[in-house]
Amino acid sequence: MWATQALAQPAAVQVHLFPDFAEPADELALEFDEFYQPVIVSDQAKLLLPAQRAALEELDGMLAEMSGPDGPWTCEALEGAEQWVRVRAPASRVLTAMQWPNEPPLV
Secondary structure (H helix, E strand, O other), X not given: OHHHHHHHOOHHHHOOOOOOOOOHHHHHHXXXXXXXXXXXXXXXXXXXXXXXXXXXXXXXXXXXXXOOOOOOOOHXXXXXXXXXXXXXXXXXXXXXXXXXXXXXXXX
16 A cells, blocks of 8 residues: 555655655655565455456556666656656556555655
């Protein structure tokens, strides 16, 4: 839940979720992947409703499209890149599908 809540927030919130030495954009994607990969390949995946699975896969796909060394992984990109603006909508859809609150995660 934490990783998805973080991805759904505006950049002004996201940059304060990590220590100063971390690159928030990169950390957001890594945090989601650390949650997503074990869930989607485990027996827990069988418990997901189709809408939940679809929302998670959409978000994962958008992050995968951004991956690579040329992706928008800087703080400046987090605040202004169109890719990050677009990621926030599917992250919000995941929160809705999972019935998790769409609010800033606890730090």
